[in-house]
Amino acid sequence: MPVTVKVRRVGQRGPPLELPRYETDGAAGLDLRADEPVTLAPGERRLVPTGLALEIPPGHEGQVRPRSGLAVRHGVGMVNAPGTIDSDYRGEVGVVLVNHGQEPVTFARGDRIAQLVIGPVVRAELALVEDLASSGRGGGGFGSTGR
Known part of the structure; x- marks a missing residue:
């Protein structure tokens, strides 16, 4: 069932x-667009504005995710993927892009730069304990399960 997300235009850049x-x-994500032109030099990262502010319903979040085509064709990704938009945030949505490629990459105003996925949030209640239940993995991490 669809969830209504209210959208407001901000920034007035054009x-x-x-x-x-x-x-x-079948798409899971809504495409976000750059609200101003930007050129990323190799290795450069930048916060790119979208010109949008959102009102996400309580119990939901927005996840800003990279576009796979930009990664494959240009080496462009997101530094903090996925980026989280909390339901109580009302500021402009920005996308932190990074150019991992060897050449500068230019985005025109209106180019699609990321995807927005809206989903439910489960809030946890933490319980401080003396011991945790054992598991087959234990404390192994960072590659401990093999290649």
Whole structure:
């Protein structure tokens, strides 16, 4: 069942861009667009504004995820993937892009730069204990399960 997310345009950097939308019937993410032109030099990272502020319903979050095509074609990804948008955040959504490629990459205003996935959030209650139940993995991490 769809969840309604309220959207407000912010920044006024030019004519209004189209609102994020699902590009296919099976798409999980809405495409976010750059609200200003940006060129990323190799190794450079930058916060790119989208020109949008959101009101995500309580009990949900927004996840900003990289676009796979940008990674494959240009080596562009996100530093903090996924980025989390909390339901009580009302500021402009920004995307922290990084150029891992060998050449500068330029995005025009309106280019698709990331995906927004809306999903439910489960809030945990923490219980301080003396011992944890054993598991087959134990404390092994960072590659301990093999290649």
